[in-house]
């Protein structure tokens with residue numbers, strides 16, 4: 001990772017933690033940008049901020065709990081006031097690709113339960129068109145080779161994700177297929193097509209789930225709202 005990108009992640013992560021208010025139920029995202037948000041949030045908790053959080057991954061759960069942030073099971077909360085999460089790509093319509101770290105399923109569930117979802121992004125994440133970043137799709141382990149083949153037969157260059165020489169396993173016990181599409185002309189249509197495929201649990205296309213984007217740019221942070229026509 002370039003130093004500029006790292007600095008932007010730190011900047012935007014720390015700034016996002018300031019969006020959290022006393023009494024909120026907060027969804028904590030996953031990834032390296034969310035890491036900095038969680039660090040700053042923990043400082044605020046130590047200084048007296050009273051919040052409860054739900055985590056979008058085991059990794060985030062462990063990190064936040066180790067820093068003294070109160071984590072609840074998602075079934076214990078009625079709703080989530082604000083979720084702050086990273087993204088792999090975010091376009092002008094606030095559609096996103098997520099799941100580069102394999103956390104897309106819990107991230108999508110938490111986002112769908114949230115009153116407000118804010119994506120925290122360094123400047124490399126903002127794109128005109130989605131698809132340069134491979135689209136992660138979570139598939140069940142059963143018959144995964146056949147599911148992979150179906151993606152290829154449908155014309156989607158697909159690669160099953162590996163880690164340390166074995167298949168990557170998600171928090172839900174599933175595998176990930178990464179679709180190397182290059183560009184996605186119709187995110188909504190693609191999302192529907194993938195949703196219909198047997199063996200698919202979910203995919204990393206986040207359509208109409210994001211309300212605001214906190215974007216690091218030119219050494220500063222801008223809050224973009226969907227109502228701005230972004």
Ligand SMILES: O=C[C@H](O)[C@H](O)[C@H](O)COP(=O)(O)O
Pocket residue numbers: 029030031032033034085086087088097098099100101102103104107
């Ligand atoms: O599964 C991982 C998540 O979707 C992350 O939010 C996403 O990959 C962005 O991660 P990072 O902030 O590390 O670039």
